[in-house]
Structure formats: structure tokens, C-alpha cells
Amino acid sequence: MKRRCEESVPLIGPWMDGELPEEDRAWLAEHVAGCDGCTTRKALLAAQRDAVREAVVRKAAAADLSRMADAVLARVVHDRPPAAVLRLRVWGAETWRAHRGSISAAAGLAVAASLAVVALLSPLRSGPRPGPLLADASAGTTVEEIDFESHEGAVLQSGQTTVIWVDDDGRAVVR
Amino acid sequence: MTESRKPPERGAGPLDDRSLVRAAQGGDAQAFRALVERHQRRVYQLALGMVRDSDEAMDITQETFVRVHRYLPSFKGDSSFFTWTYRIATNLCLDSARKRGRSERVELDESDAEIEARMDPPSAALAGPHRAALNAELKGKIEEALATLSENHRAILLLREVDGLSYEELARTLGIRKGTVMSRLFHARLKMQRKLREYLGDDTKDEAEDEE
Numbered sequence: 001m002k003r004r005c006e007e008s009v010p011l012i013g014p015w016m017d018g019e020l021p022e023e024d025r026a027w028l029a030e031h032v033a034g035c036d037g038c039t040t041r042k043a044l045l046a047a048q049r050d051a052v053r054e055a056v057v058r059k060a061a062a063a064d065l066s067r068m069a070d071a072v073l074a075r076v077v078h079d080r081p082p083a084a085v086l087r088l089r090v091w092g093a094e095t096w097r098a099h100r101g102s103i104s105a106a107a108g109l110a111v112a113a114s115l116a117v118v119a120l121l122s123p124l125r126s127g128p129r130p131g132p133l134l135a136d137a138s139a140g141t142t143v144e145e146i147d148f149e150s151h152e153g154a155v156l157q158s159g160q161t162t163v164i165w166v167d168d169d170g171r172a173v174v175r
Numbered sequence: 176m177t178e179s180r181k182p183p184e185r186g187a188g189p190l191d192d193r194s195l196v197r198a199a200q201g202g203d204a205q206a207f208r209a210l211v212e213r214h215q216r217r218v219y220q221l222a223l224g225m226v227r228d229s230d231e232a233m234d235i236t237q238e239t240f241v242r243v244h245r246y247l248p249s250f251k252g253d254s255s256f257f258t259w260t261y262r263i264a265t266n267l268c269l270d271s272a273r274k275r276g277r278s279e280r281v282e283l284d285e286s287d288a289e290i291e292a293r294m295d296p297p298s299a300a301l302a303g304p305h306r307a308a309l310n311a312e313l314k315g316k317i318e319e320a321l322a323t324l325s326e327n328h329r330a331i332l333l334l335r336e337v338d339g340l341s342y343e344e345l346a347r348t349l350g351i352r353k354g355t356v357m358s359r360l361f362h363a364r365l366k367m368q369r370k371l372r373e374y375l376g377d378d379t380k381d382e383a384e385d386e387e
Contacts, residue, residue: 017342019342048313049336051317052367057337060224068219073207076244077204
């Protein structure tokens with residue numbers, strides 16, 4: 001009996017509150033029905049609950065709360081932002097709560113893209129840029145013949161300037 | 176009658192808490208007023224039970240609804256409106272008690288001796304023909320016994336015994352786990368019982384022993 005009382009004592013309250021799991025209800029009811037001590041504990045808990053409720057409710061019932069709402073509204077009337085702002089705030093909070101993951105991901109991507117653009121266009125970026133493939137015709141060289149071999153090519157001349165153009169697959173041989 | 180003991184939103188109807196909250200969030204002052212009038216008595220009961228001073232309880236009730244109004248735009252409806260409101264009220268009560276230095280008592284785990292004492296069965300007379308007289312005597316001692324509890328124990332006892340909050344609602348209101356609710360409520364009731372038995376003396380115990 002002692003062992004069963006130790007088990008049942010903490011559960012009598014939850015049982016009376018309707019919060020005891022299904023699997024414990026049957027054995028606890030059986031134990032309490034056959035145990036004078038636990039029957040009394042249960043009765044005392046019920047009496048205590050009723051007494052607490054009655055005492056507090058009775059005392060509170062005497063209070064005049066008829067002007068409570070007016071007093072509260074008088075205090076909050078100046079705090080109230082416009083309805084549109086309120087709705088926007090609620091909408092924003094709810095949107096954030098519902099789509100927090102997506103919003104975070106999109107913001108992260110936007111930041112990454114911005115950083116990439118800045119890096120590509122930065123004036124601090126230095127180094128040689130690849131230019132067109134040109135045959136190296138130094139000053140003073142006289143071009144007599146160009147063998148383009150299997151490549152496409154052309155010679156453009158204007159005054160003292162000669163430009164030899166060849167496609168990207170190879171170099172022209174200047175003789 | 177604008178006040179009720181049971182949470183009004185549990186019933187269907189155009190004026191349930193959910194509808195009123197939405198309207199109040201949109202700036203409808205009358206909807207907010209309806210919410211205040213619906214819940215003010217229960218909030219006041221809780222505050223009065225906690226602080227045991229009617230003026231202070233009135234101030235806490237008013238401040239509770241001012242804060243409800245302030246934070247209403249952020250209320251998402253994850254919990255019921257009254258649970259949310261009770262959480263604000265409970266925190267205000269606990270803050271008030273702390274400011275007044277009434278919560279210095281630290282809740283300790285019970286020693287083995289206390290657990291053993293818990294196993295002492297109360298007098299059988301409590302459940303017998305003397306119960307009616309005992310109830311009358313209990314009522315007179317309830318406030319005294321409540322005053323000896325820690326703030327946390329008093330809060331959970333009032334929320335459960337007076338307002339009938341479920342364990343889930345208690346957990347949300349007090350910001351604790353459901354397992355802690357069971358433990359805290361058990362210890363609160365136990366301390367209350369012991370205190371009441373002290374006040375009532377050993378008469379009932381003696382009678383019970385005589386009967387046995």
C-alpha cells in the first residue's frame with residue numbers, strides 16, 4: 001500500500017484536473033477507492049480548491065470595475081498609431097514569420113550579387129587585359145609576304161601603319 | 176453581463192475574442208473595449224489573489240490592458256487571447272511582488288524528510304461529516320495560507336483553482352514546461368494543505384485516529 005500511495009499522491013491533483021494520461025487513470029481510481037488516506041487526500045484537495053476559488057472570487061466581486069475600460073482607453077488613446085500603420089505592422093510581422101526562410105535566402109543572394117558586381121567593376125581591379133591576337137611587327141620591319149597557313153587573315157594598311165589580322169586559332173608567320 | 180469566467184473565444188459567434196482582436200488590431204476602439212470588459216474581472220481576480228491589495232490589483236489590471244493594447248499588433252493568435260493576457264498580468268504581478276521584496280523565498284527541491292511527511296495521510300475527518308464545517312473554517316484561513324506561498328506557487332494555484340486554466344494554458348501563461356506545471360502545482364497544493372492543517376490544528380487528526 002505504501003508503494004502505491006507514493007505513486008498515487010502526485011497524480012491525484014492531475015487526475016482531478018482531468019490532466020492524467022489515460023493509462024494511469026484506471027489504476028489510480030482503483031487505488032484511491034481502496035485507500036482511506038488517498039481518498040482523504042482527494043477530498044482535501046477538492047475542499048481546498050473550492051475554498052480558494054470561493055475566497056478569491058468573493059473578494060474580487062466587491063470591486064467596481066465599471067470604469068476600467070474608460071481608464072484604459074484614456075491612457076492608450078494617444079499611443080495609438082493610425083490604423084493603416086497598425087495593419088502594415090501586423091502584415092509585416094506576419095509575413096516575416098511565415099516566410100522568414102525565403103526572405104533570408106533572397107536577401108543573402110541579393111547581397112552576394114551586389115558584392116560580385118562591385119568586385120567586377122571596381123577601379124582597384126588591375127592587371128593586363130587580354131587584347132586581340134596580333135602578329136608582332138616591330139617598327140622598321142618591312143612586310144613582304146604573309147603566310148596565313150590554314151588561318152583566316154587580312155592585312156590592313158593606312159599610311160605608315162600596318163595591321164595584320166589573324167583568327168584566334170594560331171599565329172601568322174611574318175617573313 | 177460582459178464578464179464571464181470561461182474563456183469566451185471558445186464559443187462560436189461573431190464577437191468571439193479572435194474577431195474582436197482582429198478588429199482591435201485594425202484600430203477599432205469599441206472592439207478593444209469589449210475585450211477589456213470581457214476579461215477585466217478575471218485579470219483583477221488574479222491580481223488580487225497575487226498582491227492581496229485591492230488598489231494595487233486595480234493598478235495592475237489597468238496596466239495589463241494598457242500593455243495588451245500596446246502589444247496587440249504583435250499578437251499572432253498562436254495562443255488564445257486570454258492566455259496571452261494572463262501572461263502579461265502574471266508577469267506584472269510577479270514584477271510588483273519583486274519590487275516589494277516579497278519573492279525572496281527560493282523554491283528548493285523537497286528533502287527526503289518532506290517527501291516522507293507528504294506520505295502522512297491527512298485526517299479522514301476531512302472527508303467525513305465534518306467536511307462542511309471544515310470548509311467554512313478553511314475559507315477563513317485561505318487568504319492567510321495563500322500569503323505564505325511563494326509568488327510562483329501562488330500564481331499557479333490561482334490560475335488553476337480560480338481560473339481553471341489547463342496545464343497547457345498554464346505552461347504558456349507562466350512560460351514554463353508542462354512537466355514543470357505538474358511539479359509546481361503539486362508543491363503549491365501541498366504547501367497550502369500543510370499550512371491549512373496547521374491553522375486547523377490537530378483536532379481532525381485526533382478524531383480520525385480515534386475513529387480508526
